[in-house]
Amino acid sequence: MQRKIAVLVEVDLDGRYVRVSVTGALTRTNQQALHPVLRRARTTLPAARVSVDLTCARELEPATVDLLRGAVEHDEDLRGAVEILVPEVEPAEPAAAAVDARRRMRAKVLHRRSAGLAGPALGTAS
Template structure:
């Protein structure tokens, strides 16, 4: 099953915010793709806010989100700057492709 991650980066210089809007799937396998992008955003805006917005993600695995947060926390302890903020939906969206496969609808 192919899970892709899509990222749109928005830089608001006046507000001092770099936002990474994540769509598609955040999984344990794909979270590592976001780490260099988040680090680059921190480099663009070292003392401003970096916001990782997952509210429009199609699928979020808890293991992927936990791994991503843990990796970023390690960097935050080593480098100065504001903590990266994560916006997530209240309930993490499940993989619809897995549901379709389990139900016999997807081949």
């Protein structure tokens, strides 16, 4: 079984805040895929504060978080502009936590998308 991550990038309308939500299994190898995403966010929106949310990751090794923090500190464009959020406790059941994380992420996205949609017209005759 291949251990993968899924990444959702959210940008506020003013371009001052970027949130990178990560789900799946974050490993020493695939954490490197986040580096270009973070650099792209900073290049596109230089004044933006970038937040990397790892709280919904199914698997998360402490060494992986240290590698990601080290990469952020080493890159002068990212240093001081990227915040890494980690879960307080490790989930008890990885599979159940992953499903819950995906559901929460999809619900957030759908809620935000639907907030901008107009409702059906009331009082119209067919």
